[in-house]
Amino acid sequence: MKIIQVVAASENNVIGVQNQLPWHLPNDLKFFKKHTTGKPVLMGRKTYESLGKPLPNRLNIVLSSQEELSLPEGVLHFHSINGALKILEDAGHEEVCIIGGGQIFRETIGMTDVVYLTRVHTTIDNGEAFFPHIDHSHFVLAWEEAHAADEKHAFPFTFQRFERATL
Numbered sequence: 618m619k620i621i622q623v624v625a626a627s628e629n630n631v632i633g634v635q636n637q638l639p640w641h642l643p644n645d646l647k648f649f650k651k652h653t654t655g656k657p658v659l660m661g662r663k664t665y666e667s668l669g670k671p672l673p674n675r676l677n678i679v680l681s682s683q684e685e686l687s688l689p690e691g692v693l694h695f696h697s698i699n700g701a702l703k704i705l706e707d708a709g710h711e712e713v714c715i716i717g718g719g720q721i722f723r724e725t726i727g728m729t730d731v732v733y734l735t736r737v738h739t740t741i742d743n744g745e746a747f748f749p750h751i752d753h754s755h756f757v758l759a760w761e762e763a764h765a766a767d768e769k770h771a772f773p774f775t776f777q778r779f780e781r782a783t784l
Contacts, residue, residue, distance in 0.1 A: 618702070618705060618710055618711060618712065618713060619711060619712045619713075619730045619731065620702070620713055620715065620725060620728055620729045620730050620731075621652070621656075621714045621729070621730065621731045622722060622725065622729050622731070622732045622733070622734075623649055623652050623714050624722065624732070624734055624735070625638065625642070625645050625734075625735035625737055625774075626734060626736065626747075626748040627737050627739050627740055627744070628737070628738060628739065628740050629740050629741065629744065630747045630749070630750065631740075631741035631748075632717065632718065632744075632746045632747060632748050633667070633717075633718060633719070633745055633746030634743055634744055634746075635745065636663055636666065636746075637667055638667075639741045639744070640737055640739070640771060641771075642735070642737065642770050642771075642772070642774060643770070645774060645776075648733070648735060649716075653675055653714045653716065655674060655675065656675060656710070656713065657675065657677075657678055657705055658672055658676070658677055658713075659678045659680065659698070659701055659702075659713055659715050659716070660677075660678070660679060660680070660715075660716045660718070661679070661680050661681065661718045661720060661721045662680065662681035662683065662686065664717035664721070665677070670689070671689055671692050675714075676693070677692045677693070678692075678693045678705075679692060679694050679695070680697070680698060680701060681696070698721070698724055715729070717746070719746040719747045719749075722748055723749045726751075729781065730780070730781050731778065731781070732751060732756060732777075732778070733776070733777070734748075734751070734778075734779065735775070735776055735777075736774060736777055737774045739772045754782065756781060756782060757779065757780055757782050758778075759779065759780045760776075760777070760778040761775050761776060763775045764776070
């Protein structure tokens with residue numbers, strides 16, 4: 618099963634402030650939707666809470682060490698990443714998208730095959746959640762597409778696809 622991380626991060630790798638994205642970039646939201654729709658999305662509890670509801674047209678999986686979570690019907694709760702991944706693989710899923718937060722990204726970067734990164738060209742000083750550094754000895758940049766700031770996008774940003782390097 619292919620493991621894909623989908624994330625937007627500032628130049629200093631901030632992905633969250635007060636459990637929210639520190640920007641509103643409509644084209645990034647479309648990019649996220651394009652790469653996650655129809656696939657299982659795996660996230661931590663805080664990421665799920667920041668969304669406020671399950672993402673439509675995706676199997677939503679929440680990781681949390683809490684025994685009891687109040688989740689809507691159809692949202693799966695797991696205590697471990699490996700447990701969630703095994704169930705998905707056994708069910709025949711070809712891909713899973715890791716969508717946050719920082720701890721989940723750190724714990725899965727070593728097993729990730731592809732990273733879809735929206736690099737937001739700004740620095741966030743009050744960041745609370747961070748994306749791990751992409752080790753270029755393990756990942757190669759396969760594609761990128763730059764976008765300027767405009768009336769709907771306060772910051773310039775670049776869509777990037779990193780693929781695990783083959784040895």
